[in-house]
Amino acid sequence: MTTVLEARQITKTYGDFIANDGIDFSLHKGEIHAIVGENGAGKTTLMRMLYGMEAPTSGDIVCQGEVKRFQSPLEAIQSGIGMVFQHFMLFPTYTVAENIVIGNEPARGIWFDRKLAADRIKALCETYQLHVDPDQKVSECSLGTRQRIEILKVLYNGADIIILDEPTAVLTPLEVKELLVTIKRLAKQGKSIILITHKLHEVMEAADRVTVLRNGKVTGTLEADRTSAEEISRLMVGRELEGVARQDNKAGEPVLQVRKLVVKGANGKALLNDINFDVCAGEIVGIAGVSGNGQSELVRVLNGLIKADQGSMLLDGTDVTNLPVRRIRAAGLAHIPEDRYLWGASKDASVKENAIMGHYRKDGCHRFGLLRHKRLNQLVHGWVQSFAVKTASIHEQAQYLSGGNLQKLISAREIGQHTKCIIAAEPTRGVDLGAMEIIHRQLLRKRESGEAVLVVSSELSEMMTLSDRILVMFEGEIVGELKGKDASEEEISLLMAGGGRA
Amino acid sequence: MKNWNPMLLSMMQPIMAILFGLTAGAIVVSFTGESVMECFKELWRGAFGSFYFLSSTMARATPIILSGLGIAFAFRAGFFNMGAEGQMVLGGLAAALTALHVPGPGWVKLVAALCAGIAAGGMWSVLAVWMEVKFKVNLLISTLLLNYIAVLFAGYIVSGPFKDTSGSAGLAQTAMIDQGSWLPKLYNGMSVHAGFSIAIGLTVLFVLMFRYSIVGYEVKMLGLNPSFAMYGGVNRLQMMIFSMVASGGLAGLAGGVEVLGMQYRFVDGALTMPGYAWTALMAALLANAHPAGTAVCSFLLAALQTGAAGMERNTNVPVELSAVIQAVLILFVSVKFGYSFMRRRKARKNNGSII
Amino acid sequence: GCSASKTKDQAGSDAETKKPLRVALITPEKIGVNPFFQIMDEGAKQAALTYKVEQKTMESADPNAIEENLRVAVADNYDLIITSSFQAADALKKVAAENPDKKFIIIDDVVDLPNVRSAVFREQEAAYLLGAAAGLSTKSDTVGMVVAMDIPLMKKWTSGFEQGLKATNPQATFLVNYVGSFTDPAKAKELALVQYSKGADFVAGASAVGDLGVFEAAKEKGFFTSGQDIDRTMIDPQHIVMSQLKSADNVVIDSIKQFVDGSFAPGVYDYGLKENGVGITYVTDNNPFITKETIEKVLQIRSDIISGKTSVVNPLK
């Protein structure tokens, strides 16, 4: 078994902070090597060094037997390393083909041969069984397709080593399955793959070996078929996971009532069509669906970010249809948004400024139009502690938080609103196991204290742990309702694929 | 501590860079064969050398600080106001006409005139907002183009309907405002007037506003990430109108203050020729739209200009070269050496260098 | 200002006998595009040499610098401070009133104070002559004028010209176009070309630097033109056949002379044709546009204006 890429005693420090601490890691030819660890454990940092985006503070990177000092990603690419970032590195206004070939365009003289590019992409698609339409604009592609484009880009550049940083975080279950199949096929074809993920069942399904990081150190490298998810998670978190317990409790009066809701898109096509449902006090309702079937629009219209064309929504008895965001929030709605960088946070603002959004108008938080900083600081400190948000200080910029920690912060903020009703969209996307437990436990606690919770998630397991009822959306309509307890994955998947229509 | 750092930095960087700029300026000066030390001494003397010169630096800084604050305000909320010049001109015009034609005692006229200046500037910038909302016209273009229209319009008003008919009458200017409604001078025989106090007062007000008030927080959040602010319940349209009105109003106030405190009448070209608006734009950008930083940068740029005038008077450096030296100094100030070096990593993450 | 050191040396020789008088000229803008300030500067320098005074020119970079320059000149104890134009009038009013012992001169505007001497010009009289000459000479009965800006001040040129034109050639058409800038020869040239295309065979330039553009259009298309403020005819005598004069230099020299010999007095001095403060020049030899007879007629008009037989309306009054 040949080793194609190796990290020897890699250390990376940012000021006083040690992000990677003497890491040893090796990648064999043709293997899928998973890397797992809590948020902020140093996974991405390690990958950035392997890909030449950062220089290690000390230690060596060995590629195909040679010690390398990559100055830039370009040099890494030339050594056959390709990386797919979690936050896609694509030009939304360009076509799929353009995005894939950029940096290595087929040309006749100075002319960019777009036709040849498209042909090559088609051939590439055939070889690797990854299907995209070369002429489509990336902005029109689904997240799953974008992921495929990223992988094709790496393959197009002739990479033999492919680094995937949390590729599955934004994908639907179906897309995840496809992706894992693809990865396995690529490994069979001789590519070596590093897969970062927080989902252990994916690790168990696809990986050959697993390396676990904790606090910048390697806590173990295991053969996947000789270990278990429990062992991995113990190495990751450093303790046993407790698991979340669900109590039975009776649902109360409806808190959120949605009636005949219709939202039309720019072209007049209905994005949401005749949506009716209730969420009752002490109940968690899950909304499942393949992304792009109206869940995002539903969440947005409920929060007042877009206007409904028809229908009404009642919150705790008051009509909040098409009210401004602030009024809806004041009427008692909290919201964990699905895209944390776009809607959920401001990277350039401080942790505290991020945390008080939506709170600053509450009683006790302001006086004569001025913010009561002392009070707010206390609040934020409380959340940071109870949700275990890893941050140096609450005055640090939010961009220095790792993605998972930012998600915890957002959840803390919204759960801390103490509203009658909370909408949680993808509440645990990209979040490690420990943090996921914290968030789940908090959502369940809300349910137990008699509040209404609406969860929108593409993660079926999450949906099934949390929900009392599951509504499935397809093409802007609710096509089925299941009891959380009795629902099976197959059943939901079938409904999500439109099988409930007939 | 954390809170102070960015503010301190935003003030320190221009000062650091000025040192580098002075070195570059020295090279330019040495080409003319003049004594470098002599020139810089005169540059300093022209800006701060005596109380008189300090006061004229303060007077010159007044409209720059005010419109700089305006530009910074809009910028904080995420909007680019390139129209300070037009807003300033209309503000000055409205102030002059109000002071001339509103009945009442002097101080009433004065207050009315200042309000008119603010209103005129604010309304002019709201026109740009309206076009952005209604027709999606990019603010940058519309505010830039509205400058030309405002300047031409003001020129017409003071060479036509409201022309000064006293004196030689050949001038595109309004009549002189009664002494009773002048902004008082802070010191006798010095050019600095009460407008400077207004500017400093507003600077402090904005610093406090951004640190402590709800509105300040909302404006800042909107500027940093509009989607996030909207999601959190900030009304973008309301805030856009508010911040652009404030921005234009401040530029209008700058014009009004200049008219009521310096020229005592609206003179065609007197607000545009010194390039106040451009200087203010630079000040706001250099300070990263921080209010206190903007005021400090405005003051430094004004000092650079009055200093250059002094250098011109008292050395043999030709007039033309002082513009070159100014430009060189500004170039170096713009680099923010210390800052950008420390934050280079971050800049890379932030999508390059733009704005 | 780079002349100070030179005059200082010169003055040094007779320094023991008596300290030379010191004269400051403060222009309201940078000396550059406006020849008016240039000749003023030249006049001052010439007078400094002739009358052995120490002279310094301060150019104001923008309108705010005028007052400062005036104050600095006062503080530096200059004996006579000369400034110019409406831009400086407000500042001078303040500074002169605060310093009643200092002597000031303002050229081209009036400041009514006991220590200020004001010199103004009746440009309309020279413009009248120019218009008359054009009216007498035009073959197409269409003449034009390219003006810098549509501001009241420029009416002295346009209106004077029109009066002269109508007096000699009532049916002639008068085209006026405004450049909108003092520094745009390219646009001035286009405007002259437009007027030419509308039939003008004479286009007067009144657009500061833009005049150069007008001259170029004339050379290109072969029509006739005139310059302003100083004698521009030597640039291209074949096409620039006249120039309207405004002798700011003479006014400066005169004033300095009077100041030196003690006959300087405040008050308003009005310079017109009579006082030789304004006038026009012609190209006399080999000039197909302005004939001998025309010149004679224009000279007649000139003496009529001087004698008061013909009166030129001041458009600003």
Added chain:
Amino acid sequence: MDQLFDISLLNSTIRMVTPILLAALGGALCARAGLFNVGLEGMVLAGAFGAVLGNYLLNNLFLAVMFAIGCVLLLSLLYGYFTIHLKANVIVVGIAVNFLAMGLTTFLLSAVFHVKGAYYNKDMEGLPRLDIPVLSKVPVLGDVVSGYSPIVFCAFLLVIVLHLFLYRTVTGFRLSAVGQSPIVAQSAGIKVRRYQYAAVLACGMLCGLAGAQLSLGQVTMFAEGMTSGRGFIALVAMMLGQANPAGIMGSSLLFGLMDALSIRMQGLWLPTPFTMMVPYVVTIMAMFFFKDKSYLHGTTGSSR
């Protein structure tokens, strides 16, 4: 009304528009590379001076134009160094470049030519007028399309060349990518800075041409500040044309035509200041119809 339209109107529009068009194309290249160039005014001014200086020193029109380009290249190198290398704020650097050009040209005007205000020499030769062999004989069309300086033809040719460059060549494709997102471009292995420098230098070249057309094509002289705001109009034309060569040509021509029309409207019924507003008002109104401003996102920051 027929007073307003004639062939000389079109002629004058084309002449007046050329410097604006060239500068706007240069600005577009910068915008494509993610740099919003406010320094166009200064660059054109430097070009105008460089052309006259080159003509005076070298006594050869071609070399004079090359000299102008060389001068502006130096200035744009400075612009590039500060914005790309030192990461200074692009707008501040742009404004400083304008100051610098204004100061340097007036200084050199008096240092080299010993004049203030303007340098004009009757014997100085301007750029020749070219007639297009066959077309110039065609009655109306011939008058419209021929009789301009080579730079005018060059400018309109450049519109096509740049269009092909941006949309058909590999380099143009990558340049646009850099402007869209420097980070993504860099991760694709594109040398972002190199492209940005190239764009800035090309912009300098175009501004040099624009200046040469102004000072040797339209007139034959240099006057201080003779650009009179054309650089800013170019900036507007660039934005209105969405940094796309054909669009820029359209918006420049629109502005030029309105400007020429406003000249003819002088003295008709509106006071002059209002006729002078016409081009600006029409330009703003034209923007009511262009709603896709997506390309501006990286470059400006109307909403950051």
